[in-house]
Amino acid sequence: MTNDSPLAPGWLSYPDDVNRLNTALWARDVARDGDELSIGGLNVGALAEQFGTPLFVVSENDFRARARSFKDAFNAAFADLCGGVDIYYAGKSFLCTEIAHWVAEEGLRLDTCSGGELAIAMRAGIPGEHLGLHGNNKSDAELGRALDVNVGRIVVDSLPELERVAALAGARGTTANVMLRLTPGVHASTHEFIATAHEDQKFGLSLAGAAGSSSPAGSVAASGDHASPAAQAVAAALAHESINLLGVHCHIGSQIFESEGFELAARRLLAFLAQVRDRHGVELPELDLGGGYGIAYTEADKPRPPAEIATAMADVVGSTCALLGLRVPRISIEPGRAIVGSTTFTLYTAGTTKSVRVDVDGADSQPRRYVSVDGGMSDNPRPVLYDADYSAVLASRASAATPVLSRVVGMHCESGDIVVRDVYLPEDTDAGDLVAVPGTGAYCWALSSNYNWVARPPVVAVRDGSARLIVRGETEDDILARDIPRTTN
CATH class of the missing domain: 3.20.20.10 (Alanine racemase)
Known part of the structure; x- marks a missing residue:
């Protein structure tokens, strides 16, 4: 007996354990370190404290491994054909x-x-x-x-x-x-x-x-x-x-x-x-x-x-x-995507949350929980551009709460500002929690914008227990530097 929602798409299964990672979606050095998500041995809480959120986090080792896997596999397959x-x-x-x-x-x-x-x-x-x-x-x-x-x-x-x-x-x-x-x-x-x-x-x-x-x-x-x-x-x-x-x-x-x-x-x-x-x-x-x-x-x-x-x-x-x-x-x-896509996740801080009731044909209305985060379509426009689907997890802690159908949404002034359309998150996910969205290495930072004059996030590379900035986050000064002020006479 499951508690899956009739609002959920057919491909989305109800989780037996809402804290368990689907490893196919993540870089190979991402894990649960105790109750907290970690990458390369670094907990996401420490990354958020040092670099802030939103934050793109890329595994250097995973990127290199995926690049080598393509090179090695294709060289082996075509060695006798064309060298x-x-x-x-x-x-x-x-x-x-x-x-x-x-x-x-x-x-x-x-x-x-x-x-x-x-x-x-x-x-x-x-x-x-x-x-x-x-x-x-x-x-x-x-x-x-x-x-x-x-x-x-x-x-x-x-x-x-x-x-x-x-x-x-x-x-x-x-x-x-x-x-x-x-x-x-x-x-x-x-x-x-x-x-x-x-x-x-x-x-x-x-x-x-x-x-x-x-x-x-x-x-x-x-x-x-x-x-x-x-x-x-x-x-x-x-x-x-x-x-x-x-x-x-x-x-x-x-x-x-x-x-x-x-x-x-x-x-x-x-x-x-x-x-x-x-x-x-x-x-x-x-x-x-x-x-x-x-x-x-x-x-x-x-x-x-x-x-x-x-x-x-x-x-x-x-x-x-x-x-x-x-x-x-x-x-x-x-x-491109096949090398960099899964190496990276985006780390957000949750803010406003709410639950709504949604009418369902031939049935009672059903609940959907909205979890707003401190990024959105400015750092990932793919859902609004291509109807792209993503997943998400509560990253800063484990939870024993009931999984509920949730929608992770951004902070922009658009109703279509959806980061993850359908995902089961713990019912107690709330303001201040860290939420991680995997698979954001391809066409997320690359398509990012300053919509609503929001600064683009930094990118941090993690390797063997250390993290370093490889793209610094923008500041308001960066944004204002291109805006020509009115001159006075």
Whole structure:
């Protein structure tokens, strides 16, 4: 007999022990140390006292371990096919100078998608040849900087951009290393806003023929109205002396668990490379299959381990290349969330709490408890952007109180400011308690804002019993420094 609420989603189970951690959601060095949550041997109460809340807490050891697991698994799976894999950490998920150092020290490369991210990489001293630059609307300044530091790849997103890269490289008397981002028409099983390989969106060069054309998807006609944008880009890139065309790239979306989308994308891009070979007599040496591997935000999520992903991908690439008579290109991937997401939790202090009654069709109204915390959509906008679900625990103590369906909400002046939509927390969770939300390493601090003029939180890295700031929290002085005051005569 359970006390689960009819308001709870079907995937949310009633906890037998509200104090027990679901370890799949947390960094590997997070535990209950006595009654209190700890990370790397440090209790959260001590962290809150030293650094305040809200606070992003990242496990350095866990980050490094997850980075190594991708590198080792993919290198092993592809060793006999193409000698290994280049792992580009997707900096957009979360990037600061210290994270960039960890990426480089673990033997990964770094994918950037703006001049600012490129500046972080340069500040960290990452060699240009280990960097990539993405983006659907790169400025000439960003492209120029990439060329000046000799980035290993510029991922070109459109035909006009290809011409700009060629002109900028030619003016510098250099050659640009280019990959072409293609949209293979794969509909990934994820939120609409983070599915990126179908036709009707802003990214990439379509594999499909021109509108009104009967050309098959991926047709590599030499030029003309019936060639696909992807085919036109290949022909143009090969014709430019200032372009070194490395290969092609795709990214089907984010937070994906099923393997079918990745496998279909790989088959379509390899077929396209075979058509390029047949038309132009060139076997392009590289293929980037992007990232988007999902993590566990709640008990409903079942991510695949890197070794399983790598083995499945290697099987598809190897068998498809054999069928096409194609030399296996050097493979690269771009995990971001899958490395950093689970390494981090956000620590909040609870404030106002209340219980409400919610009408249920055909039944008596049911209670829902609201727990307000001292952060919210300014440090995690994903729930309001993508309907993202998270979990939470009472972190500063254990509780013997009854678990009740709760909603963790922020302190912003928006009714949609929800951090965790549905979670069972102890009924006695109250003001002053610390609440921890796991899985906030990816796209939380990176998407953070100053909404309501709230300062962005600090980021603390924990390793082997010590904690240090890697990004300091903003202050009101930081915010006011950009606000131009009225001058007086």
